[in-house]
Amino acid sequence: MNLFDGFKDPQLCRAVLEQIHAELDGELRFMEVCGTHTVSIFRSGVRSLLSDKIVHLSGPGCPVCVTHDSEVAAFLDLAEKNVIIATFGDLMRVPGPDKRTLKMAQAAGARVKVVYSPFDALKIAQDNPGDKVVFLGVGFETTAPAIAATMRVAREQGLANFSVLGFHKLVPPALEALAGDPELKVQAFLLPGHVSAIIGVRPYLFLAEKYGIPAVVGGFEPLDILQALHLFVTMRREGRAEVVNAYTRVVSDAGNTTALAVMDEVFAPTDALWRGIGLIPGSGLAIRDEYADHDAMRIFDLTLKDVPEIKGCRCGDVLKGKIGPNQCPLFGTACTPASPVGPCMVSTEGSCAAYYKYSV
Amino acid sequence: MSEERILLDQGSGGKASHRLITGLFLKYLGNEYLNRLDDAAFLDVSGPISVSTDTFTVDPIFFPGGDIGALAVHGTVNDVAMLGARPRFLTCGFIIEEGLAVADLERIVASMGHAASEAGVKVVTGDTKVVPRGTVDKIFINTTGIGEVFVPDAPSGHRAAAGDAILVSGCMGDHGLAILAQREGLSFEAPVVSDCASLNHLIVRLLEAIPEVHVLRDPTRGGLATTLNEIAGQSGVECRIFEEHIPVRPEVSGGCSFLGLDPLYLANEGKFLCILPARYADQALSIMRADPLGHDATRIGEVRADHPGKVVLETPLGGTRLMDMLEGEQLPRIC
Numbered sequence: 001m002n003l004f005d006g007f008k009d010p011q012l013c014r015a016v017l018e019q020i021h022a023e024l025d026g027e028l029r030f031m032e033v034c035g036t037h038t039v040s041i042f043r044s045g046v047r048s049l050l051s052d053k054i055v056h057l058s059g060p061g062c063p064v065c066v067t068h069d070s071e072v073a074a075f076l077d078l079a080e081k082n083v084i085i086a087t088f089g090d091l092m093r094v095p096g097p098d099k100r101t102l103k104m105a106q107a108a109g110a111r112v113k114v115v116y117s118p119f120d121a122l123k124i125a126q127d128n129p130g131d132k133v134v135f136l137g138v139g140f141e142t143t144a145p146a147i148a149a150t151m152r153v154a155r156e157q158g159l160a161n162f163s164v165l166g167f168h169k170l171v172p173p174a175l176e177a178l179a180g181d182p183e184l185k186v187q188a189f190l191l192p193g194h195v196s197a198i199i200g201v202r203p204y205l206f207l208a209e210k211y212g213i214p215a216v217v218g219g220f221e222p223l224d225i226l227q228a229l230h231l232f233v234t235m236r237r238e239g240r241a242e243v244v245n246a247y248t249r250v251v252s253d254a255g256n257t258t259a260l261a262v263m264d265e266v267f268a269p270t271d272a273l274w275r276g277i278g279l280i281p282g283s284g285l286a287i288r289d290e291y292a293d294h295d296a297m298r299i300f301d302l303t304l305k306d307v308p309e310i311k312g313c314r315c316g317d318v319l320k321g322k323i324g325p326n327q328c329p330l331f332g333t334a335c336t337p338a339s340p341v342g343p344c345m346v347s348t349e350g351s352c353a354a355y356y357k358y359s360v
Numbered sequence: 361m362s363e364e365r366i367l368l369d370q371g372s373g374g375k376a377s378h379r380l381i382t383g384l385f386l387k388y389l390g391n392e393y394l395n396r397l398d399d400a401a402f403l404d405v406s407g408p409i410s411v412s413t414d415t416f417t418v419d420p421i422f423f424p425g426g427d428i429g430a431l432a433v434h435g436t437v438n439d440v441a442m443l444g445a446r447p448r449f450l451t452c453g454f455i456i457e458e459g460l461a462v463a464d465l466e467r468i469v470a471s472m473g474h475a476a477s478e479a480g481v482k483v484v485t486g487d488t489k490v491v492p493r494g495t496v497d498k499i500f501i502n503t504t505g506i507g508e509v510f511v512p513d514a515p516s517g518h519r520a521a522a523g524d525a526i527l528v529s530g531c532m533g534d535h536g537l538a539i540l541a542q543r544e545g546l547s548f549e550a551p552v553v554s555d556c557a558s559l560n561h562l563i564v565r566l567l568e569a570i571p572e573v574h575v576l577r578d579p580t581r582g583g584l585a586t587t588l589n590e591i592a593g594q595s596g597v598e599c600r601i602f603e604e605h606i607p608v609r610p611e612v613s614g615g616c617s618f619l620g621l622d623p624l625y626l627a628n629e630g631k632f633l634c635i636l637p638a639r640y641a642d643q644a645l646s647i648m649r650a651d652p653l654g655h656d657a658t659r660i661g662e663v664r665a666d667h668p669g670k671v672v673l674e675t676p677l678g679g680t681r682l683m684d685m686l687e688g689e690q691l692p693r694i695c
Contacts, residue, residue: 010604010676017677045679089691103688114691116544116619222677337687348620348691358681360672 007221008044016226021051023233029055029185030232031178031321033171034192035062035349036220042358044222054229057321058351060174060274061192063139064090065319065343065350068273070304071167072096072343075136078165078300079110084128086121087136088143089114093346097307118143118150118164125154125162134296137166142194144168144285145259148266151287151294165296166287169272171195172203173283178320179211186321188232189215190225193247198263200255201245214241217251266291273304275343276316315342318351325352332356366460371490384466385486388473393449393484401484403449405508410445412436413504421468421498423542425535425554426629428501429468433475434558434629435580436505441560442576442632444514444567445507450476453487453502460498468499479558481505510564511571519574520595524663525641527634529562529648530555530656531607532584536626537615546619550611557630562651566634569647575635582686583625587633588671589685596668601661601683604676625686635663 006012032038038058041047047056060066076096079085085102092102092114106112111131115121118135125133137147147164154162171192178184191204196217207215214235218228227246235241245251263285272284287295296302313335314328325331330341337353340346345353369376386395393401414435421428433450440447452472456465476483513519538554541547559578567573575595579587584606588599608623616623630653634644641659648654666672671683 008676010678013677042681043675045673045675045677045681048679048681049677092691093688116546357684360667360670360680360682 007219007223009223013222013226016223016230017049020226020230020233023237024051024053025233025237027053027055028187028229028232028236029057029321030188030190030229031057031059031186032190033059033061033175034190034194035065035347036194037190037192037218037225038062038351038354039349040220040222041225042354044225046222046225048360057186057324058318058354059178059189059321060277060319061171062344062347062349062351063143063169064094064347065315066169066274066277067094067138067167067343068275068304069097069307070273073305073307074302075165076100076102076105078134078296078302079105079112081300083132083134084111084113084124085134085136086113086115086124088138090347090349091136091138093340094343095340095346118147122150122153122159122162125159129161132161132163135162135164137164137168140169140171140192140195141198141263144267145198145256145263148262151266151291152262154294155291160293163294163296163299164287165302166267166285167272168267168285169274170269170283170285172199173280174274174277175204175207177277177280177283179207179213181320183322187213187236189213190228191215191217193217193219193250196245196247196251196255198256198259201243201251201253204243208241208243212241215243217243217245217247219247219250274319276319310341313342315344318344325355328352364462366456366458366462366465366490368458368490368492371456371488377488380488384469385488388469389476389483389486391482391484393482394486401449401451403484403506405448405506408509408514410440410443410507410509410514411504412439413502414439415500415502417497417500418539419497420539420542421464423554424538424551426556427468427471428499429470429472430475431556431629432501432503433472433479433481434556436503437479437481437558437560438578438632440505440507441563442515442578443507443509444511444573444576445509446564447479447481447505447507447560449484449506450481451485451504452483454489455496455500456488456490457496457498458490458493465499475558479560511567513571515573515576517575517577517591517594520591520597520599520635520663521574522597522663522665523638524574524635525638525659526588526599526601526661526663527636527641527644527648527657527659528584528607529559529632529634529654530630531609531612532579532628532631533608533612533616533623533626535629536583537612537621537623539627540619541615546615548611548615552609552611552615555628555630557653559630559632559653562648562653563632565651566644566647570636570640570644572640573634573636573644575633577633579628579631579633581627583623583627584633585622585624585671585683586685588683591635592671593669598664598667599661599671600664601671601673603673605658605660607656607658621690624683625690638662
């Protein structure tokens, strides 16, 4: 038995589930803020076992889903220039404002390479000194440190042909924006395990202290998720709202200080556009001037263009937990995984894709 | 062979081609049909036949547990066998990139010869083209297989019926992850090896003992999930699968988890799916487990009438979810 088997144990899970249902004192609307949680809740079958009184909402935790249309347009425009684009696979099928995708660009001759790590992109730059290699830096605090580290290596090695088109987003400011929304109906947050492994627990304390919303940093196995739900139920019954770290096997309160240091060396907080939500102050990462030589926005003189919103697409309301994916008028009709209107339907971690893919 | 690399001349049809055919292809694939070097092979085949064709373009061409040559034999032999046939003959067409190392080609053809011999099939006719460097990736191989159907009601994806049991002959995802790991230079704690193998002898034994098998399918591209969806659609039934019974090696499961992939969508090249009346399930499993290629055979589910055309997965927790067909290829995720 490996470390994770215990967190999948069906008997234990069923026991916790029974406890949750026995102690539930009314409707519980919880939101998970991580695409991996979204998928895990569906894949493990947890969702199908929850009482109707437990309303599961998927928040803005899929990095592909929250990438703004203007940012998608920017990397599609860049793909058409004479550069090698290196990217994580999720971005390949994300439609831009005019329905273009990196897959289509590749078929039309653009040089797009799917990589498993930003260091693979660095290797492409080393192997192709005559070409400009741009890594698409999309993601949250989870991926930002590794990308920052590649930029540091590129600078140390004088690798002038490597740059990053950086559209990183930060989770705590997005949670602050959600928590401050007067229409918010979320009663508890399941906080992202991967992001928390980097930033720790302290950046979330405001949820309980300022807004009185209980929150739990949870792992991704079924028992982790059920344990978090049980904590929500218990805290509410006891009239408490705290931020609890229930993922201590991976997450420390202070986070990963080495990762945070390299992230801070390369990036500085900036305002950022979130798809469906709009501008959130301090929620993005800009590449610092010291790393301008590896900043694709500056090297290629790119600017984000205004793009019209897609009519009928309610990605924003889905990401904010105001409606379920299947309440969007486009869900399953105009918007399907074969012909996605928005990234929520195309990303493997998107809430719309999960609803479409896993609901019987 | 004196040339170190394949030249365009060797696909020209002249003396260089002839030297390649006699010195290499006949050396490893030769038999009474191929050696005649006529324009076509004269075959003596009787009764209903099963025919299948496939083109192999795998990258890399050599991988842990196999190579493109062995794969080109196993893949087509298996497809022919899944219809309840004894595969007998293969044809093969090679498209070779100018500059391929002759030693690599020889290794591939020798591997084909070995695989064909083990499967008991003969390569009866073939074709070789050499194309300019850059117009094809090293080597593409097409094989067509012919087999004699020996069961009265050939298994088919249309024949799954409510009450049938769903079996798999072994662990899922080995081939797909082995190829991916080799291509991307990824290494895992335990090495992942392709399962590519010809299943025809095992299939023959199974069908001779149980002629009432409704469906046989090898879950190649798209893996188990895609294959089950195809069958559910063809037969208009629900395939209900119990997740905890699906055999997946820990190293494959771990590797997939790391990469954000699902082993149930990864290709297999030496496994088959068997759907048959539930009363035969135990007998079929005994036959499969007695063969090294079916050692890990398991009953993974049942056919129902509840959700026609859908594959429903029951998780170990007792929850249910859809196991849909994949949209496009699996891609590694961001985090």
